[in-house]
Amino acid sequence: MSDNTLKVKINGKQIECSPHETILQVAKRGNVYIPTLCHDDRLEPYGGCRLCLVKVDRIPRPLPACTTPVADNMEILTETDEIRKIRANIIDLLLSNHPNDCMRCEATGSCTLQDLSYEYNVKGARFYGEKWNLPIRDDNPFITFEPNKCILCGRCTRICNEVVMAGTIELTGRGFRALPDTSFGKPRTLKNCEFCGQCVSTCPTGALTDKKGRGKGRSFELKKVRTTCSYCGTGCNFDLNVKEGKVVKVTSAYDAPVNHGNLCIKGRYGYDFIHSFERIKHPLIRKGDRMHTVSWDEALDHVADSFRKLLKKHGPGSVGGFSSSRCTNEENFLLSKFVRTVFRSNNVDNCARV
Amino acid sequence: MPVKTKTKKSDLKSLTIRVCVGTGGLAAGSQGVIDEFTNQLKARKIKATIVKKCVNKTGCRGFCAKDVLVDVIRNKKTETYQLITPEMVNTIVEEHIVKGEPVEKWLVGPEYHEFHNRQTKILLHQCGQIDPEDIDAYIAIDGYKAAKKSLTLDPLEVIEEVRNSGLRGRGGAGFSCGMKWDFCRRTPVTPRYIICNADEGDPGAFMDRSIIEGNPHAVIEGMIIGGYAIGAELGYVYIRAEYPLAVERLRIALDQAREKNYLGKNIFKSSYNFDIKIKLGAGAFVCGESTALMRSIEGKRGMPRPTPPRSVTRGLYDKPTALNNVETLANVPLIMLKGADWFTSFGTKKNTGTKVFALTGKCKNTGLIEVPLGMSLKEIIYDIGGGVEKNRELKAVQTGGPSGGCIPAKHIDMPVDFDSLTKIGSMMGSGGMVVMDDTTCMVDMAKFFLTFTEDESCGKCVPCRVGTKRMLEMLTRITEGKGKKGDIELLLELADTIRLGSLCGLGRSAPYPVMSTINFFRHEYESHINDGICPAGACKSLRQYLISEEFCKKCGKCFRVCPTEAIIWEKKQFAQLDKSKCIKCGSCYDACPFGAIL
Numbered sequence: 001m002s003d004n005t006l007k008v009k010i011n012g013k014q015i016e017c018s019p020h021e022t023i024l025q026v027a028k029r030g031n032v033y034i035p036t037l038c039h040d041d042r043l044e045p046y047g048g049c050r051l052c053l054v055k056v057d058r059i060p061r062p063l064p065a066c067t068t069p070v071a072d073n074m075e076i077l078t079e080t081d082e083i084r085k086i087r088a089n090i091i092d093l094l095l096s097n098h099p100n101d102c103m104r105c106e107a108t109g110s111c112t113l114q115d116l117s118y119e120y121n122v123k124g125a126r127f128y129g130e131k132w133n134l135p136i137r138d139d140n141p142f143i144t145f146e147p148n149k150c151i152l153c154g155r156c157t158r159i160c161n162e163v164v165m166a167g168t169i170e171l172t173g174r175g176f177r178a179l180p181d182t183s184f185g186k187p188r189t190l191k192n193c194e195f196c197g198q199c200v201s202t203c204p205t206g207a208l209t210d211k212k213g214r215g216k217g218r219s220f221e222l223k224k225v226r227t228t229c230s231y232c233g234t235g236c237n238f239d240l241n242v243k244e245g246k247v248v249k250v251t252s253a254y255d256a257p258v259n260h261g262n263l264c265i266k267g268r269y270g271y272d273f274i275h276s277f278e279r280i281k282h283p284l285i286r287k288g289d290r291m292h293t294v295s296w297d298e299a300l301d302h303v304a305d306s307f308r309k310l311l312k313k314h315g316p317g318s319v320g321g322f323s324s325s326r327c328t329n330e331e332n333f334l335l336s337k338f339v340r341t342v343f344r345s346n347n348v349d350n351c352a353r354v
Numbered sequence: 355m356p357v358k359t360k361t362k363k364s365d366l367k368s369l370t371i372r373v374c375v376g377t378g379g380l381a382a383g384s385q386g387v388i389d390e391f392t393n394q395l396k397a398r399k400i401k402a403t404i405v406k407k408c409v410n411k412t413g414c415r416g417f418c419a420k421d422v423l424v425d426v427i428r429n430k431k432t433e434t435y436q437l438i439t440p441e442m443v444n445t446i447v448e449e450h451i452v453k454g455e456p457v458e459k460w461l462v463g464p465e466y467h468e469f470h471n472r473q474t475k476i477l478l479h480q481c482g483q484i485d486p487e488d489i490d491a492y493i494a495i496d497g498y499k500a501a502k503k504s505l506t507l508d509p510l511e512v513i514e515e516v517r518n519s520g521l522r523g524r525g526g527a528g529f530s531c532g533m534k535w536d537f538c539r540r541t542p543v544t545p546r547y548i549i550c551n552a553d554e555g556d557p558g559a560f561m562d563r564s565i566i567e568g569n570p571h572a573v574i575e576g577m578i579i580g581g582y583a584i585g586a587e588l589g590y591v592y593i594r595a596e597y598p599l600a601v602e603r604l605r606i607a608l609d610q611a612r613e614k615n616y617l618g619k620n621i622f623k624s625s626y627n628f629d630i631k632i633k634l635g636a637g638a639f640v641c642g643e644s645t646a647l648m649r650s651i652e653g654k655r656g657m658p659r660p661t662p663p664r665s666v667t668r669g670l671y672d673k674p675t676a677l678n679n680v681e682t683l684a685n686v687p688l689i690m691l692k693g694a695d696w697f698t699s700f701g702t703k704k705n706t707g708t709k710v711f712a713l714t715g716k717c718k719n720t721g722l723i724e725v726p727l728g729m730s731l732k733e734i735i736y737d738i739g740g741g742v743e744k745n746r747e748l749k750a751v752q753t754g755g756p757s758g759g760c761i762p763a764k765h766i767d768m769p770v771d772f773d774s775l776t777k778i779g780s781m782m783g784s785g786g787m788v789v790m791d792d793t794t795c796m797v798d799m800a801k802f803f804l805t806f807t808e809d810e811s812c813g814k815c816v817p818c819r820v821g822t823k824r825m826l827e828m829l830t831r832i833t834e835g836k837g838k839k840g841d842i843e844l845l846l847e848l849a850d851t852i853r854l855g856s857l858c859g860l861g862r863s864a865p866y867p868v869m870s871t872i873n874f875f876r877h878e879y880e881s882h883i884n885d886g887i888c889p890a891g892a893c894k895s896l897r898q899y900l901i902s903e904e905f906c907k908k909c910g911k912c913f914r915v916c917p918t919e920a921i922i923w924e925k926k927q928f929a930q931l932d933k934s935k936c937i938k939c940g941s942c943y944d945a946c947p948f949g950a951i952l
Contacts, residue, residue, distance in 0.1 A: 047660035048814045050855045061854055061862075067660040082854075086817075089851040093820040126844065127820075129827035152813055171655060171813065174638065176823045178813030 008074040023065035023076055024052055034078050035087065035119070037112055038153035039066045040202050042260060043162055049153050051087050051116070054078045062086065088120040095124025097131050097176075098205075099148050106144075107206030110219035113151060114205075134179075139187040142195045142211055142269050147179055150207040156180050156199035163262060168193040197268040201252040201261060212269065213241070213249030226253060231266040233328050233352075234258060238267055247274050311343065320347025369400070369451060372425035374482070376414025376567050377560075377599050382421035383439060390440040394447045413568015415482030416722030417469055420462065426450055436462045465740055469719045472738045474700060474708050477684050478724045481568025486603050489610035492571040498616055500690035501578045505624045512583040513539065516686060519694035520706035525551055525642075525679035526757065526783045527859070528705075528772035531686075534676055537666040538584040541674035546586040549670065549677045550577055551647060552593035552600070555639040556755030557806055559786040561710040562680035564722050566593070566600040569684070570607035574630060576683030578616065579690055581628045584676050588629060592647050595634040604632060639810035643858045644669075644677045646812065657814045658858035679784070681710055702728035705771035709782070715752075715789035716743045727771040731761065734770065735789055746791040749890075750874070754783025756803040756810075757863035759870025760796065779870045781863065795892035796875040797882055800867045801829040807864040818861030821852040825868060834895040837883035842872060894940050903928045905950035912942035912951060 006017050008026060015030040022045060027034050037049035045067040053062040057075035062083055065076075077083070094113060102108050117124065134147040157169050157180045168188065172181045182192055200208045222241040229236040237256035241249045250268050252261035273279055283299035284291040294302075310319055321339035323332050336348045373379070373388050391409050415423060420436035426446065427433075433456045435446065442460060450456045484491040492498070504512050517532025538546060550573060554562040566573060577589045593601055608630055611617045619627045633651050640646050641656040648670040650656035669675025685707060689697045698706045705727035711734070714720050718740030725734060731751060735741065742748050750760040753770070759780035761768065768774050772782050790799065808822040825848055831837055849865035856862045872879060881887050888896040901912070901921075906928050913923035920935035921942060929950075931942075943951045 045660075046814075047857055048816070050815050050817055050857065053855060064660050064857075069662065085847075086851050086855045089848065090816050090855060093816055093824060093851075096824060097820055127824040127848070129824055151816070152819065154814070171657075174640075174813050175809060175811035175819055176813070178819065 006070055006072040006074075008070050008072075008076060010076045011078055017070050019069070021070055023054060023056075023063070023068050023070055023074075026070055027065060027076075027078065032078060034065050035116055036066060037116070037151060037204050038155060040155050040159070041254070042202070042262065043155065043158045046154055046158065049151070050090055053083055053086055055080050055083055084120070087116075088122050091116050091120055091122045092124055092126050094151050095122060096127040096129065098124070098151070099131075099146075100124055105149070105206040106209040106214055107149075107203075108218060111206055112204035130176075137187075138211055140189065140193070140195070140211075142197060142265075143188060143193075143200055144209045144211045144214060146207050146209070148207075149205050150179065151205055152178055152180070153204060154180070155202040155204065156208055159198045159202045164194060164196055164198050166194045166196070169199065195265045195269065196263060197265070198262060201263070201268075210249050210269070216248040217241070217243040222248065224251070229263070229267040231264075231270060231326060233325050233332070235328055236263055236267050238263055240271070247271055307343070316343055316345040317347070319343050319345055320349070321345075323348075323350050325350060325352035366400075366451065366454070367429050368427070369429075370425075370427040371409045372412045372427070372483070373409065374413070374415055374421060374423045375411040375486075376418070376564055377597075378414055378418035379421045379423070380599065382418075384422040386440040387422050387424065387438055387443060390443040391447070394443055395451075398447065398452065400451070411485050411487065412483060413481040413486050414564040414722060415470075416478060416564070416724075417466060417719065418721050419719065420466065423462070426456075428454065434462045434466065435460045436466065465719055468740065469721070469723075469738055472733070473724050474726045475724045476688060476700070476708055477565060477572070477681065477710060478568070478722065480572065481564060484569065486568050486570055487606050489571060489607065489614065492569065496691060497571050497687075498575055500687035501575045501582075501616065502622050504579045504582055504690050505622050505626055509539065509583045509585060512579060512690065515694050516583070516689060519689045519697040520704070521682065521685055521689060521697065522705065522707075522772060523679055524681035524685070524709065524784070526754065526781060528782055531678060531682055534666060534678070535580060535583050537664075538674045538676040541667045543667075543674055544585070545588065545673055546584050547670045547673060547675040548577055548581045548584060548586045548589040549647070549651070549675060550589065550591040550593075550680060550683055551642060551644070551677055552591055552597070552680045553635045553642040553647060554594065554597075554680070554784060555642050555810070556757075556784050556786045557803075558714045558788060559712045559755055559784050561712055561722060561785050563597050563600050565680050565684050565710070566597070567603055570600075570604045571611065572684040572687055573604075573680055574607055574611055574617070576678075576686035577630055578621070578628055579686050580676060580678060580683060582626055584674070586676070587627050588631065590631050590633050590651055590670070592633050592635055592641070592651060595636060601632065601634065608632070638812070639806075640812045640858070640860050643860055646858065647677065648675065657812045658860075660857055681785075700726040702769070702771060704773060709770075709785060711770075711785045711787045713739050713787050713789070715787075716746070716791040716794070717741070717789040718743055725770075728769045730767050730769055732766045734787070735766070739789065742789065742791045744791075746793070749790045749792050749794055750796070752780075752788040752790065752799065752803075752867070753786065754781040754863075754866070755786040756806045757781060757859070757866060758783045758786075759866040760790070760799070760874065761870075762874040779866065779873060781866070793890050793892060795833070795888050795890040796871040796878045797829060797833050797888075798890075798892050800871045801826065801833055803867040804829055804864070807860065811860065811864075815855070815857040815861060817852045817855035818857070818864060821848055821856075822861070822864050824848065825852070825865065829868070832879065832882045833888070833893040835882070835886045835893075837879075839883065841883055842876065842879050846872060895938055897938055897940065897943075899931055899933075899936060899938065899940075899943065900952045901929050901931050902950045902952055905948045907948050907950070909947070911945045911947065915941040915945040917941065 004019055010027055010032045015026055017026040035051045037051050038046045047064040047067040052065040054065045055077040056063050132148045136146050138144040157171055160166050160169050169180045169182055171178050200210055222243050224239040225242055227240055236259040237253045239251045239253050240247045254261035282293045285294050321335050323335040339345055339348045373384050375384050422438045424435045424438045513532055513535045521531040522528040552562050581589050617629050635641050638656050641650045643658045644665050646656045646658040665675045700707050708724050708726050710724045713723050723738050748763045750762045752760045775782050804826040808826045811818045811822055813819045849869050852865045853862055878889055881889055910923050912929050913921045918935045918937050920932045921929050923929040
């Protein structure tokens with residue numbers, strides 16, 4: 001490595017790092033766990049939840065790991081008594097304005113707040129007082145917002161503005177009354193929202209959930225099947241969440257090389273066709289007025305025969321290939337290769353050019 | 355500016371009238387007084403004989419309790435009148451100006467002179483003397499000379515001079531101004547910016563407002579010097595929209611400075627370009643926090659971001675930015691003009707210069723004061739403030755507003771400077787100073803400041819957003835007699851979490867009022883919780899009402915105002931209180947003209 005390599009010690013463990021890394025990044029690389037609520041690798045560091053506070057040598061007050069850049073020979077402790085106490089109190093404060101109805105919460109099992117309360121053994125009874133009692137907002141087909149469960153980590157608003165750049169939601173109000181909301185609190189429609197569900201994907205609690213998947217299974221009941229989106233050629237990966245042979249929702253695959261967990265409305269919510277009874281499940285050939293179910297062999301033979309007849313009768317210029325932008329680059333290449341070498345035609349095009 | 359007149363009727367040779375037109379003065383009706391003076395002088399044909407206008411407007415002189423204050427300088431002899439209304443102007447003109455006999459009964463009393471004489475005014479002196487809407491008035495008192503001189507020096511020399519003066523940031527934290535500029539200049543990124551923080555939001559503090567209202571050019575000049583020192587070509591003044599008069603005066607001053615080429619391209623005929631923009635704040639206290647302020651100027655939601663990186667390396671638009679308080683910047687021209695040595699002659703070794711405080715609360719003379727740093731609290735309260743109202747016993751002094759803590763009466767001999775205040779668990783803050791006597795309940799006081807911080811929390815970090823809310827609720831429960839054993843310990847633990855865990859200075863300092871009151875007045879908390887008694891008698895819910903037959907005149911006023919029929923009364927009978935129905939609202943207490951309700 002270059003001269004710019006720094007050395008830091010986290011809990012006594014020496015780790016090499018570069019100057020622009022944050023403590024959290026270095027800790028993750030060194031397999032040191034630091035709890036976070038407001039951090040998402042896709043977003044700019046925020047420093048709002050204060051759970052990632054760590055003790056840095058010679059600095060009297062604890063520093064947030066997610067925003068503090070490393071310095072050479074920094075000595076960092078992530079689990080001192082003082083730090084653990086602050087974290088426990090912060091979780092306690094969050095629970096003091098939380099419905100704590102994990103029994104029927106959609107996010108149970110995949111909720112960071114729940115995990116942290118378990119980890120820090122926090123009941124949420126020490127601090128008490130006014131709690132939010134706001135109505136559930138589900139006046140749209142895709143996203144359910146339960147404000148009472150919101151912990152104001154700001155991840156939804158930041159992903160909406162930093163990554164999607166849709167500007168649908170932003171924090172409104174301030175202090176105890178601050179809340180992520182659409183402008184003027186209007187319902188989400190296609191006019192103000194892309195319904196990409198990115199906000200849902202990043203929400204660490206049950207405040208934002210997929211409306212279509214609600215009540216259809218807890219996270220631990222669902223089998224995650226990694227797949228590639230079939231809607232366009234970008235090749236986003238996501239996980240189909242399957243329960244009893246049925247897809248109940250789509251969740252982000254954060255380690256996906258192409259999209260890092262980001263998805264659009266089609267990938268995240270356009271899965272209805274999978275179990276649609278109108279879905280075509282077999283090849284069909286029109287004979288007379290009616291479509292007849294046939295085998296793949298029969299169908300492909302039929303296509304090949306028809307092409308052969310056309311080529312014989314009218315020559316290569318009479319046929320062509322028109323592929324779809326839902327295909328991948330490789331698939332499109334194969335089609336063009338096929339048309340040029342087998343049909344010996346240059347009539348190749350793609351729907352994306354239209 | 356004494357002006358010769360040719361009045362034959364009297365021996366009037368020169369005449370200047372100064373009327374305070376700070377926000378306090380205007381609220382007391384100084385515009386009417388000015389108009390009346392102008393009319394009266396006109397009617398007596400005095401004005402016609404005077405070449406220049408003799409009725410001058412001045413900024414606030416700090417003693418707002420006695421506004422409208424009017425200086426009549428007749429034949430170079432100054433007399434000051436207090437509490438002047440337009441109706442009194444006629445007499446003053448007749449008796450004093452024409453005949454030369456000051457109207458004794460309306461002159462200021464000894465407390466006015468005491469209030470002023472004990473102070474060391476280097477900033478406020480100019481405020482009360484010159485017309486803030488006239489650049490020439492400022493130039494006449496050596497204004498802009500310092501900027502002119504600085505532009506002939508090397509920027510590093512300017513920084514060195516300011517550093518040698520020991521000037522510390524007057525916004526609260528007390529960071530060395532010269533060092534800040536030095537860090538900013540050394541960051542190899544351009545453009546750089548200089549910002550004047552005029553988003554003064556502490557309840558009861560109005561130092562910055564008075565300086566801008568009284569002498570806006572000093573701030574502008576300070577910014578020119580600072581901008582030159584760090585190498586900025588653009589400065590911003592972030593000022594609260596709630597200060598319309600200060601904004602207006604600043605606009606006028608900026609226009610006048612641009613006209614004279616003190617701002618703009620090649621200012622003072624040098625190769626240096628500098629201009630200043632005004633950005634109005636929208637009423638959020640947290641926007642006085644440096645990083646939130648910069649987000650606000652950028653047009654984003656005013657929320658702080660964690661530091662490091664600090665603003666001097668990555669500030670406004672991610673460029674190096676020096677952010678200074680109004681008072682800090684107003685000091686700069688004086689330092690550059692008179693030298694660092696002159697400045698260090700005020701104050702103490704590590705706390706040089708003077709500091710403007712807003713002295714309020716249960717103090718005889720309230721208002722704006724300027725004293726050298728290191729003056730003892732006792733001198734401020736008893737010599738300048740004239741002691742506690744109604745000669746009651748001093749209980750504590752709160753400094754630093756909602757971010758500070760209280761100092762109990764036993765520490766009254768302590769010097770008031772940055773380090774001593776921090777040591778005792780309070781802070782300088784922007785300079786609010788609230789005097790409290792034995793009728794102030796310390797729990798209630800902590801609750802008051804927590805109400806403010808809870809309301810002003812931006813909501814970004816959990817300890818501040820939820821922590822201050824829960825803390826306020828706990829304090830409210832204690833003042834209502836619903837406190838529980840263990841509450842004090844829980845308050846202290848929560849205070850620790852908020853102090854250590856919060857993101858910005860607002861949250862980190864929010865628990866100070868609670869911590870310092872528990873530290874010094876724990877017994878008050880205990881008696882609220884354990885005995886249900888408020889020792890100061892300030893918490894309404896804990897009051898016990900009694901009707902004294904000794905004082906009761908059987909008038910029935912208490913009976914009529916009681917909303918719950920808790921008072922039993924018939925004509926010519928003593929009133930009686932049914933405690934089971936009483937909700938302790940205090941209506942009867944307020945209504946009784948004889949003090950029979952205890």
